[in-house]
Amino acid sequence: MRISELGEFGLISLVQDWTRRTGEPPAGAACQLVVDNGDDAAAATFPGGPVTELYTTDTMVDGVHFTASTTPWRDLGWKAIASNISDVAAMGGAPALALVTLGLPPHTPVADIAELYAGMTAICRQFGAHIAGGDLVSSPVAFVTVALTGVAHGALMVRAAARPGHQVAVTGPVGGSAGGLRLLLENPSAVPDNANANILITQHRRPRPHIAESKSLVAAGVPSAMDVSDGLADDLGKLCSASGVAAIIRADAVPVTPSLQSVFPDDWLDLALYGGEDYVLLFTAPPDIMATALDLLPSGAAIIGEITGGTPGQVAVLDTAGRPRPRRGSGWDHFAND
Amino acid sequence: MRISELGEFGLISLVQDWTRRTGEPPAGAACQLVVDNGDDAAAATFPGGPVTELYTTDTMVDGVHFTASTTPWRDLGWKAIASNISDVAAMGGAPALALVTLGLPPHTPVADIAELYAGMTAICRQFGAHIAGGDLVSSPVAFVTVALTGVAHGALMVRAAARPGHQVAVTGPVGGSAGGLRLLLENPSAVPDNANANILITQHRRPRPHIAESKSLVAAGVPSAMDVSDGLADDLGKLCSASGVAAIIRADAVPVTPSLQSVFPDDWLDLALYGGEDYVLLFTAPPDIMATALDLLPSGAAIIGEITGGTPGQVAVLDTAGRPRPRRGSGWDHFAND
Numbered sequence: 001m002r003i004s005e006l007g008e009f010g011l012i013s014l015v016q017d018w019t020r021r022t023g024e025p026p027a028g029a030a031c032q033l034v035v036d037n038g039d040d041a042a043a044a045t046f047p048g049g050p051v052t053e054l055y056t057t058d059t060m061v062d063g064v065h066f067t068a069s070t071t072p073w074r075d076l077g078w079k080a081i082a083s084n085i086s087d088v089a090a091m092g093g094a095p096a097l098a099l100v101t102l103g104l105p106p107h108t109p110v111a112d113i114a115e116l117y118a119g120m121t122a123i124c125r126q127f128g129a130h131i132a133g134g135d136l137v138s139s140p141v142a143f144v145t146v147a148l149t150g151v152a153h154g155a156l157m158v159r160a161a162a163r164p165g166h167q168v169a170v171t172g173p174v175g176g177s178a179g180g181l182r183l184l185l186e187n188p189s190a191v192p193d194n195a196n197a198n199i200l201i202t203q204h205r206r207p208r209p210h211i212a213e214s215k216s217l218v219a220a221g222v223p224s225a226m227d228v229s230d231g232l233a234d235d236l237g238k239l240c241s242a243s244g245v246a247a248i249i250r251a252d253a254v255p256v257t258p259s260l261q262s263v264f265p266d267d268w269l270d271l272a273l274y275g276g277e278d279y280v281l282l283f284t285a286p287p288d289i290m291a292t293a294l295d296l297l298p299s300g301a302a303i304i305g306e307i308t309g310g311t312p313g314q315v316a317v318l319d320t321a322g323r324p325r326p327r328r329g330s331g332w333d334h335f336a337n338d
Numbered sequence: 339m340r341i342s343e344l345g346e347f348g349l350i351s352l353v354q355d356w357t358r359r360t361g362e363p364p365a366g367a368a369c370q371l372v373v374d375n376g377d378d379a380a381a382a383t384f385p386g387g388p389v390t391e392l393y394t395t396d397t398m399v400d401g402v403h404f405t406a407s408t409t410p411w412r413d414l415g416w417k418a419i420a421s422n423i424s425d426v427a428a429m430g431g432a433p434a435l436a437l438v439t440l441g442l443p444p445h446t447p448v449a450d451i452a453e454l455y456a457g458m459t460a461i462c463r464q465f466g467a468h469i470a471g472g473d474l475v476s477s478p479v480a481f482v483t484v485a486l487t488g489v490a491h492g493a494l495m496v497r498a499a500a501r502p503g504h505q506v507a508v509t510g511p512v513g514g515s516a517g518g519l520r521l522l523l524e525n526p527s528a529v530p531d532n533a534n535a536n537i538l539i540t541q542h543r544r545p546r547p548h549i550a551e552s553k554s555l556v557a558a559g560v561p562s563a564m565d566v567s568d569g570l571a572d573d574l575g576k577l578c579s580a581s582g583v584a585a586i587i588r589a590d591a592v593p594v595t596p597s598l599q600s601v602f603p604d605d606w607l608d609l610a611l612y613g614g615e616d617y618v619l620l621f622t623a624p625p626d627i628m629a630t631a632l633d634l635l636p637s638g639a640a641i642i643g644e645i646t647g648g649t650p651g652q653v654a655v656l657d658t659a660g661r662p663r664p665r666r667g668s669g670w671d672h673f674a675n676d
Contacts, residue, residue, distance in 0.1 A: 003451065004444035011451070011474060018455035019438075019469040030389060030489035031434050033470060042470035044435060046489075049387040051368060055470060057437040057485055061477045096369050097382060099395040100357075101483050106342035106673045113341065113349070117356035131357040132371060132380035132393060136349060138673050139399045140479050145439050147395055147485035151368035151384075335444045335476050 003335045011335065038242065039159050040090040040226050041150065053096075054150035056087040062142040070184040073112045075205035077119025079277075080144040083229060085127050085209035086279040088150030090227040092157045092218040094211060095129040099147040103139030116144070127211055154218045157225035157283065159242035166224070166284035166307040168247055171213040171297060173255045174232050178275020179264055180204030196259035203257075207279040213297055217283055220293035225283035231274045232304075233327075235282055237315045246310030249273070249317045251325055255302040270328050273317060341673045349673065376580065377497050378428040378564050379488065391434075392488035394425040400480040408522040411450045413543035415457025417615075418482040421567060423465050423547035424617040426488030428565040430495045430556040432549060433467040437485040441477030454482070465549055492556045495563035495621065497580035504562070504622035504645040506585055509551040509635065511593045512570050516613020517602055518542030534597035541595075545617040551635055555621055558631035563621035569612045570642075571665075573620055575653045584648030587611070587655045589663055593640040608666050611655060 003011050016037045034052060035043035041056035060066055060080055071079065085095045100120065104113070124131060129148065162168075180200035210227070217225060224243065228235050233249065240247050254272050261268045284307055285293060294300055310316075317325045341349050354375045372390060373381035379394035398404055398418055409417065423433045438458065442451070462469060467486065500506075518538035548565070555563060562581065566573050571587065578585050592610050599606045622645050623631060632638055648654075655663045 001448045002444065003442060003446050003448055006448050008474065011448070014448070014452070015455065015472075015474065018452065018459060030432065030491075031487075033435070033468065037469070037471050042435065042437070044470070046384075046387055046389055046391075049384055049389075051384055051387075053384075053391075055435060055437055055485075055487065057439055057471065057473050057483075059439050059441065059473050059475045059483070061441055061475055063478065064476050094368065097371070097380065097393060099380070099393055099485050101395055101397050103397065103399055103481060104341060104673070106340065108341050110339045110341055110344050110349070110352070114352070114356065117353065121356060130371065131375070132382070133375050133395065134353075135395050135397045135483075136346065136353065136673075137397045137399055138402050139481065140401065141477060143441060143477065143481065145395075145397070145473075145483045147393075147437050149369075149393065149487075153368075335442070335474075 008335050035156060035158060040087040043091065043152070043156055052152040052156060054088050054091050054093045054152060056084050057145060057147040058083045058087065059143060059145040070181060071205060073115035074119035076144065077116040078123045078206055080146050081120050081123045081129065082207050082209050082279060084146045084148035085123070085129065085211065086227040086229065088148060089209050089211045089214035090157065090225050090281060091150065091152060092154060092214055093150035093152035095127050096149045096151050097132040098124065098129055100131055100134035101145040102136050103141065103143040104136065105140060105142060106138055108142065127209065157217060157222055159224065159226050159239045161223035162239055162243035162245050162284040162307045164245055164307050164309040166286055167290045167303050168236065168249070168284050168305040168307060169290065169301040169303045170228065170232070170255065170280050170282050171210050171301050172280035172299070173257045174228060174278045174280060175256050175260050175268060175272030175275045176200050176203035177207060177277040178271045179260045183263070196262045199257065199259040200263060204277065207277060209279055210281045213281055216296040216298065217281065217293055220296050221289045222283050222285045222293055225281050228278040228280050228282050229276055231276045232278070232282065233273045233315050233317060237313050239282065240315060241313035244312045246308045246312065246314040247305055248308060249305040249315060251317050252320050253302060253304045346673050373494065373496060378425040381429065381490070381494055390490040390494060392426050392429050392431045392490060394422050395483060395485040396421045396425065397481060397483040408519060409543060411453035412457035414482065415454040416461045416544055418484050419458050419461045419467065420545050420547050420617060422484045422486035423467065423549065424565040424567065426486060427547050427549045427552035428495065428563050428619060429488065429490060430492060430552055431488035431490035433465050434487045434489050435470040436462065436467055438469055438472035439483040440474050441479065441481040442474065443478060443480060444476055446480065465547065495555060495560055497562065497564050497577045499561035500577055500581035500583050500622040500645045502583055502645050502647040504624055505628045505641050506574065506587070506622050506643040506645060507628065507639040507641045508566065508570070508593065508618050508620050509548050509639050510618035510637070511595045512566060512616045512618060513594050513598050513606060513610030513613045514538050514541035515545060515615040516609045517598045521601070534600045537595065537597040538601060542615065545615060547617055548619045551619055554634035554636065555619065555631055558634050559627045560621050560623045560631055563619050566616040566618050566620050567614055569614045570616070570620065571611045571653050571655060575651050577620065578653060579651035582650045584646045584650065584652040585643055586646060587643040587653060589655050590658050591640060591642045
C-alpha cells in the first residue's frame, strides 16, 4: 500500500503506534515526558527543574506548502517560525530556541536566503525566540524545517481536556489567510490593488502567533486549546478526537474580518470554516472559566459553539436555523494529491 | 550570486552572521544560551535547573545523502538518529527526546516507512532516546530531518577549547564508512560477498554513536571534542578554526580497521583521512588529561597528532618521514555539485 492510499491521518496513526514502541523514557532518565506525540507540542520536565519545556517542529516544502508567487522568501521565513511559535502558544508557553534546517537547490540565489533569514530574525526578535543552530543541505526541492523549544511556567493547555458542556471559542477571525492564498493562486502575477485584498494577503503571508492571548488563557485556567492551522472545523475535530467528545459550531458565530466578506461574498464562510493557516487559538472551557478568559483576553474572543457527548471527533456545523450545514469539498490530506 | 558559487562554508558563515542579529535571549529569559551556533550542538541552561540541555538537528535527502541502494530504509532510520546522537556525544551529553520530520512522495510504500521507524526505534531503545513528535509532509523528494535534545550533567566539550600543546586523538577507527559507501556505489546491484566488504558496509549503514566513550572523556576532563562526520582532516580543521589554532596529523598513527586496508590496499589512508560518517569522537587534551582519558576509555583511543600555534584552521598531514603529505581530491562541499 502507498501512503497516498493510506492517507495522512492513517499514516500519523501508524507512526504514533510505531514510535510508542520505544516506550517512555526509562525511570531515572534525565527528563520526564508530560505530553507525548499527538498534541501541538511535546512537553517534558526535568527533575528539580523550574519549568516545563515544549518541543515542536513544522516543515514547509516548495510547491507543496508555498510557491515563490504566494510567499516571498522574507514572508516564508516569518511563516516558518510563526507556525512553530503558534504551536507553543497553543500549549500555553513562550518560545525559546529554534533550530533551522534548510534544504536548498545549489542554484538558489544567496540574496533569497538573506531575505529568508531577515523574515525569521524579525519574528524571533518580536517574540523573544533565538535561532541557536540548524543544518544546511543540498536538495533538489527547497524546504524549511524549524524545530522550536518553548517554556511553560503554568499549567499546560492540551487537546485532550475538552469535556461536554465546555464552550468553544477562538481568539481571532478565521479564513483571512485562506482568502489571501486564493487571491494569490487565482492571479499570481497581478494582485488586486485594493485594501481588502491586501489585508487578506497580509494575513496569509504574515500570520501573528497568539502568544499574548495564550497567556490570558493560561491565567484564566483554560484546560484545552490548539492552534488553527488546518482549518477551524478540521482542527476542532482533532481536538474532539483527542478528548473523546463531539462538538457543534454555530456558523453565524464564526468571526471573520469584513475584508473576507467583501472580497468573497459567496465563499467567506467556507473559507472561515475550512481554510487553513489562521494561527488563532481554538479553546474550550466551562462557562465560568470562559467568562474569566473573555475578561482577560486583550481583544476578547468569539464563542462559536460547544462540546457535546456525541461520536468522538464529530463536528456539526449548524446554520442560523439550527440545521446541519452541508460541507462543500473535502478536507486537506497531505498525501492524497498524487 | 548562487549558493553553489558561495560554497557551503561561505553560506554557513553568512547564516551565523544573520542569526546573531536576533541577539542573545533577553535577560530574564527562560533559558540561558551556553553554546550558540557553530558547535556540534547548541546548549542552554535554565535558571535553577539541574542540567545543561543540548539541541542538535541533522537532515538526510534522497539522492544527496543516501540512495535506496546504499541505504535501505531501516538503516536510513538508524543513521538519521545516529548522526544526531553522535552530535550529543561530542558535547558530552546523553540523548533525550527526538522530533522526526519526514518529507515523503505520496507514492512511497507504507512498508518502507514502517522499516524506517523500525530502524529509528531500535537505536532509540539502545541509547535511551524517545521520539516525542515530528511532522509528516508531502514532498517530491524524500528527506528525513531529526531534531534531538540531549542532557549533560558535567562540563561540556566544545570545539573552541583546543590549545597548542594539546594532543589530538580519536576514539575509534576511521574510513570504514567511506569504504563501505564506495563499495556500494561501485557495485550497487551485487555487493562483494566477503567478510571484509560486509564489515565496511555495516560501518556505513549502522554507525554506532560513541556515547560510552563520551562519558569517559567528560570524566577525564577533556575540554575539546567533536564527532567525525565530514572526514577526519576536514573536521579537525573545523575544530582548529573554532579554537584559533592549527594541527598536525601523523598519517601512520591514524587508526583503521584491517578490513579497510584489505579491501582498499591503495586508498585506505585517503578514505581514513577524507572519508565521512565515521561518528567516532575526535578530541584534544593536554598530556596529563589525555593519559587519564586513555585509562578510562573502554577501548582506548589513538593519539594521531597535536595542536600547534600555526595558521588557524590549518591541518598538516605528515608522512612517516615527517614530510607534508599532499592531499588527493578536494573536500566535500554540499552546494558545489550543481
